[in-house]
Amino acid sequence: MVSSTVFVLNGPNLNALGKREPGIYGSQTLADIEALCRTEGEKLGFAVDFRQSNHEGDLIGWIHEAGDNAIGVAINAAAYTHTSVALHDAIRAVGVPVIEVHLSNVHAREEFRHRSMIAPAVRGVICGFGAHSYILALQALSSITR
Numbered sequence: 001m002v003s004s005t006v007f008v009l010n011g012p013n014l015n016a017l018g019k020r021e022p023g024i025y026g027s028q029t030l031a032d033i034e035a036l037c038r039t040e041g042e043k044l045g046f047a048v049d050f051r052q053s054n055h056e057g058d059l060i061g062w063i064h065e066a067g068d069n070a071i072g073v074a075i076n077a078a079a080y081t082h083t084s085v086a087l088h089d090a091i092r093a094v095g096v097p098v099i100e101v102h103l104s105n106v107h108a109r110e111e112f113r114h115r116s117m118i119a120p121a122v123r124g125v126i127c128g129f130g131a132h133s134y135i136l137a138l139q140a141l142s143s144i145t146r
Protein backbone atom coordinates (compact mmCIF):
# COMPACT_ATOMS: atom_id res chain seq x y z
CA MET A 1 0.00 0.00 0.00
CA VAL A 2 1.38 3.46 -0.87
CA SER A 3 2.32 5.61 2.10
CA SER A 4 -0.28 8.28 1.30
CA THR A 5 -3.38 6.13 1.41
CA VAL A 6 -6.42 7.53 3.16
CA PHE A 7 -9.41 5.45 4.15
CA VAL A 8 -12.88 6.89 3.55
CA LEU A 9 -15.26 4.79 5.63
CA ASN A 10 -19.04 4.79 5.45
CA GLY A 11 -21.49 3.29 7.90
CA PRO A 12 -25.01 1.91 7.82
CA ASN A 13 -27.60 2.85 5.21
CA LEU A 14 -25.18 4.99 3.22
CA ASN A 15 -25.27 2.32 0.52
CA ALA A 16 -28.84 3.57 -0.08
CA LEU A 17 -27.81 7.17 -0.84
CA GLY A 18 -29.58 8.51 -3.90
CA LYS A 19 -32.87 6.90 -2.99
CA ARG A 20 -32.69 7.36 0.80
CA GLU A 21 -34.42 10.57 2.01
CA PRO A 22 -33.11 12.67 -0.91
CA GLY A 23 -34.55 15.82 0.67
CA ILE A 24 -31.99 15.38 3.46
CA TYR A 25 -29.12 13.54 1.82
CA GLY A 26 -29.36 14.67 -1.80
CA SER A 27 -29.61 12.67 -5.00
CA GLN A 28 -25.99 11.59 -5.30
CA THR A 29 -25.27 7.90 -4.80
CA LEU A 30 -22.42 6.56 -2.71
CA ALA A 31 -20.70 5.63 -5.99
CA ASP A 32 -20.96 9.29 -7.05
CA ILE A 33 -19.36 10.36 -3.76
CA GLU A 34 -16.63 7.74 -4.19
CA ALA A 35 -15.85 9.17 -7.63
CA LEU A 36 -15.64 12.71 -6.19
CA CYS A 37 -13.30 11.47 -3.45
CA ARG A 38 -11.07 9.70 -5.98
CA THR A 39 -10.79 12.86 -8.10
CA GLU A 40 -9.97 14.97 -5.05
CA GLY A 41 -7.57 12.29 -3.81
CA GLU A 42 -5.66 12.46 -7.10
CA LYS A 43 -5.36 16.25 -6.76
CA LEU A 44 -4.06 15.90 -3.22
CA GLY A 45 -1.78 12.95 -3.93
CA PHE A 46 -3.80 10.44 -1.92
CA ALA A 47 -4.80 6.93 -2.86
CA VAL A 48 -8.39 6.73 -1.60
CA ASP A 49 -9.54 3.42 -0.13
CA PHE A 50 -13.34 3.89 -0.04
CA ARG A 51 -15.51 1.39 1.86
CA GLN A 52 -19.05 0.99 3.23
CA SER A 53 -20.56 -1.44 5.68
CA ASN A 54 -23.81 -1.82 7.56
CA HIS A 55 -21.93 -3.64 10.34
CA GLU A 56 -20.22 -1.91 13.26
CA GLY A 57 -17.49 -4.54 13.56
CA ASP A 58 -16.39 -4.00 9.96
CA LEU A 59 -15.92 -0.29 10.63
CA ILE A 60 -13.93 -1.06 13.79
CA GLY A 61 -11.67 -3.51 11.94
CA TRP A 62 -11.12 -1.00 9.15
CA ILE A 63 -10.11 1.72 11.63
CA HIS A 64 -7.55 -0.67 13.11
CA GLU A 65 -6.34 -1.48 9.59
CA ALA A 66 -6.03 2.23 8.80
CA GLY A 67 -3.84 2.63 11.87
CA ASP A 68 -1.34 0.29 10.18
CA ASN A 69 -1.81 1.07 6.50
CA ALA A 70 -3.12 4.62 6.05
CA ILE A 71 -2.11 8.15 6.97
CA GLY A 72 -5.61 9.19 7.95
CA VAL A 73 -9.31 8.40 7.92
CA ALA A 74 -12.47 10.26 6.96
CA ILE A 75 -15.46 8.47 8.46
CA ASN A 76 -19.17 8.95 8.06
CA ALA A 77 -20.24 6.55 10.78
CA ALA A 78 -23.90 7.36 10.02
CA ALA A 79 -26.20 6.21 12.84
CA TYR A 80 -23.31 4.56 14.72
CA THR A 81 -22.03 8.10 15.31
CA HIS A 82 -24.72 8.52 17.91
CA THR A 83 -24.46 5.12 19.60
CA SER A 84 -21.03 3.54 19.34
CA VAL A 85 -18.63 3.57 22.26
CA ALA A 86 -16.75 0.82 20.39
CA LEU A 87 -16.06 3.15 17.45
CA HIS A 88 -14.93 5.86 19.87
CA ASP A 89 -12.51 3.39 21.44
CA ALA A 90 -11.25 2.15 18.05
CA ILE A 91 -10.50 5.72 16.94
CA ARG A 92 -8.62 6.38 20.18
CA ALA A 93 -6.67 3.16 19.69
CA VAL A 94 -5.04 4.26 16.43
CA GLY A 95 -2.39 6.89 15.90
CA VAL A 96 -3.64 8.33 12.62
CA PRO A 97 -5.93 11.38 12.42
CA VAL A 98 -9.61 10.62 11.96
CA ILE A 99 -12.10 13.20 10.65
CA GLU A 100 -15.82 12.77 11.35
CA VAL A 101 -17.97 13.54 8.31
CA HIS A 102 -21.71 13.99 7.80
CA LEU A 103 -23.67 14.96 4.74
CA SER A 104 -26.38 16.69 6.73
CA ASN A 105 -26.06 19.26 9.50
CA VAL A 106 -26.81 16.85 12.33
CA HIS A 107 -27.16 19.76 14.79
CA ALA A 108 -30.11 21.15 12.84
CA ARG A 109 -31.93 17.80 13.01
CA GLU A 110 -33.49 15.60 15.70
CA GLU A 111 -32.02 15.91 19.18
CA PHE A 112 -30.72 12.33 19.18
CA ARG A 113 -28.40 13.32 16.32
CA HIS A 114 -26.86 16.18 18.30
CA ARG A 115 -24.71 13.85 20.37
CA SER A 116 -21.77 12.18 18.68
CA MET A 117 -20.07 9.36 20.58
CA ILE A 118 -17.04 9.64 18.32
CA ALA A 119 -16.59 13.45 18.29
CA PRO A 120 -14.40 13.49 21.44
CA ALA A 121 -12.06 10.95 19.82
CA VAL A 122 -11.67 12.50 16.36
CA ARG A 123 -9.41 15.30 15.17
CA GLY A 124 -12.29 17.35 13.78
CA VAL A 125 -15.85 17.25 12.51
CA ILE A 126 -17.28 18.40 9.16
CA CYS A 127 -21.03 18.32 8.62
CA GLY A 128 -23.76 19.92 6.59
CA PHE A 129 -22.17 20.35 3.17
CA GLY A 130 -23.59 17.29 1.43
CA ALA A 131 -21.05 15.37 -0.64
CA HIS A 132 -18.70 18.34 -0.33
CA SER A 133 -18.24 17.40 3.36
CA TYR A 134 -16.12 14.48 2.14
CA ILE A 135 -13.97 16.76 -0.04
CA LEU A 136 -13.43 19.12 2.87
CA ALA A 137 -12.39 16.16 5.04
CA LEU A 138 -9.81 15.05 2.46
CA GLN A 139 -8.46 18.60 2.25
CA ALA A 140 -8.26 18.74 6.04
CA LEU A 141 -6.36 15.43 6.10
CA SER A 142 -3.99 16.82 3.48
CA SER A 143 -3.25 19.96 5.47
CA ILE A 144 -2.76 18.21 8.82
CA THR A 145 -0.63 15.35 7.54
CA ARG A 146 1.90 17.40 5.54
Ligand code: DQA
Nearest residue numbers: 076078079102103104106113
Ligand atom coordinates in the same frame (compact mmCIF):
# COMPACT_ATOMS: atom_id res chain seq x y z
C1 DQA B 1 -25.43 11.08 8.61
C2 DQA B 1 -26.24 11.66 9.78
C3 DQA B 1 -26.64 10.57 10.75
O1 DQA B 1 -27.40 11.13 11.82
C4 DQA B 1 -27.50 9.54 10.06
O2 DQA B 1 -27.80 8.47 10.94
C5 DQA B 1 -26.91 9.04 8.79
C6 DQA B 1 -26.19 9.97 7.92
C7 DQA B 1 -25.09 12.15 7.55
O3 DQA B 1 -24.22 11.90 6.75
O4 DQA B 1 -25.72 13.21 7.52
O5 DQA B 1 -27.11 7.88 8.42
O6 DQA B 1 -24.21 10.58 9.12
